[in-house]
Amino acid sequence: MMRLREMVNVVLAMLREIFDESAYRRFLERKQMVSSCKAYAEFVQENELLRARRPRCC
């Protein structure tokens, strides 16, 4: 049961990383902000160039 819970946690963490939720959480921690439209807009702006330069594989 513990192993299953661990696996579910890892899968959730994986999804949060892939879908940038973890990156947003780290951004909020780094900037000492709470989640809001303004904070998210800042996060998106900070990551815009990084994301746009990331190639997607064939």
Add this chain to the structure above:
Amino acid sequence: MLIARRRRIGHNNWDTLRTKSMPKPLRIVMWIGIALLGALAVATIALRRGEQINAMWLVVAAFCSFALGYRFYSNFISAKVLALDEQRATPAERLENGRDFVPTNKWVVFGHHFAAIAGPGPLVGPVLAAQFGYLPGTLWVLAGAVFGGCVQDFVILLFSIRRDGKSMTEMAREEIGRVGGFVAYLAVISIIIILLGAVALIVVNALKASPWGAFTIAMTIPIALLMGLYLRRLRPGKVLETSVLGFVLVMLAIWGGQWASQTPSVARVFTLTGPTLAILIIIYGFAASALPVWLLLAPRDYLSTFVKLGTIALLALGIVALRPTLHMPALTRFVDGSGPVFAGSIFPFAFITIACGAISGFHSLIASGTTPKLIRRESEARIVGYGAMLAESTVAIMAMIAACVLQPGTYFAINSPAGVVGQAPEVAAATITAWGFPVTAAEMHSLAQAVGEQTLFNRTGGAPAFAVGMAHIFSNSLGGQAVMALWYHFAIMFEALFILTILDAGTRVGRFMVQDALGHIWKPLGRTSWYPSIVATSGLVVAAWGFFLWQGVKDPVGGINSLWPLFGISNQLLATVALCVATTIIIKMGKVRYALVTLLPLSWLVSVTFTAAWQKIFDPSPRIGFLAHARNLASSPTQEASRLIFNDRLDAIVTGFLLVMVVLILLESVLECVKVLSGRKQAGVKETPFVASRFATEEQG
């Protein structure tokens, strides 16, 4: 002293990287069992002739080969060649900034890396290569992945980690020389342009004369915009929730597509010809690459990743649960090179047709991009680099199964261009039946009706055949024949969705590369926020891939015959560049005796790329050689013939250019290695100096 210490650590890794949860004799018995089972499965798929086999043999062969490759070969590379050092801090640890450098759990990085490397390539390549039968493609995926693709991804990832996450182009310039760096840059931009042209053609071929498909894909644009606004204004940061919402809307769009296809006034609007679709996709590519990332690219990326991961998992479950029978023979008569899907014999064309899934140069860009900045410990590069590529190869095996569960006659009817089998259904069916693969126009008509299409003849590009195969597998378990059309359009949507994401992202990446280069000539052109520069460089990149797309759409033999090999050659050229970089670094590390690890796949790729490029330019058969095809048309006075001749000559020049690039980087790489080996140059690599890892210290403490 330092070298001695490192070697000791490298040696220790050999032991510490093993699984020790099992008694040793049991472990030995287990691995012997896996090896024997793998050998039996490979023998079964290789030696059975004249009888159909179950798809599970392919699954078992892949599982056993990949397990053995990972356990023994990657362990050997980890310990002996790369000497992974647990004590050495990675850039994620040393340069941690909470943005791009973040020490991350290895499984999380594995998922992130897999999501980045898995695209339409491992789905389309095996489907096209199935024209030779299931055997050549399957064996190439198994061997190519274990000894080539996984090795490339793993070593490039590790070398990038040891250089603060530097890109492949930077590593080529530093370790090989200026020419190497320049060739790597040109290889990257060439592959991006040819890739975008080829994948856009796949979407066009999948959506032409398909109101259902065109409606669904058109709807994904407002859905992505809605997701972007929802994320920005209503639920900031809730990406998973937004992706689920987007997925539900896409499902509704698929369902709505059925209504659209059955409502004459709406169906008329969405029944589009190839050229119209090509123009729309070119306009879309230009507009999407100029819009803010958060508005279209990011939400579409999230949505396509969500659908991609779910569909791959679902397909794997479907294959294992249903264990379908393969109707395609192990080898078809087209091994001689006369195939209708693409012309050319197994060697070299099977090996450039399946790039992603066996070895893909594009992966080296990902392995030297985001991923090295997330790895917490050097030892974790093994599961991420080698392991994620094995997962992608598993996707390629599933695509091969999806293509081969179809009756061969159906497969060839879908994938053969009208220019080869004829335009009229009866003529096409008669031609394919005469090849020994029985099919009738009535059967194809009823299959087209079952999947909600007007026709399935001449739907080249691989996507429709994959979608029919996937719908065939799913409809046997979930919902029966009644929902086959929904499954078919789900598969088409799934492929088209991430191809459009690639178009958008690829155009942007290409644009930045062009801006970086032009910035050296005139500074304002290099400013990524200067609008005239954005418009001009986006236009340049879109025009380049749009040209290849247009050429493919207007090609009477479907375009895939010329574009996919060109894409395969350019992708393998990039892999050649990556393996040149890797081999040079290994030799400079003083590990000449282990250089074969990258030298063998490099030699194979050089022989494949050279032979394929040579044949595509100079082969006397008009179906293979660009110049022979141009000569064949020379007697025709029409304007259409002049255009085709121009295209053929241009394709020959592009292929020749790629060949020259391979020669240049090889020569510079060989010269660099000879200098080091002869003692004329001091051996030494440009790694970041050793810093002790606090993670290792914490664990030991």
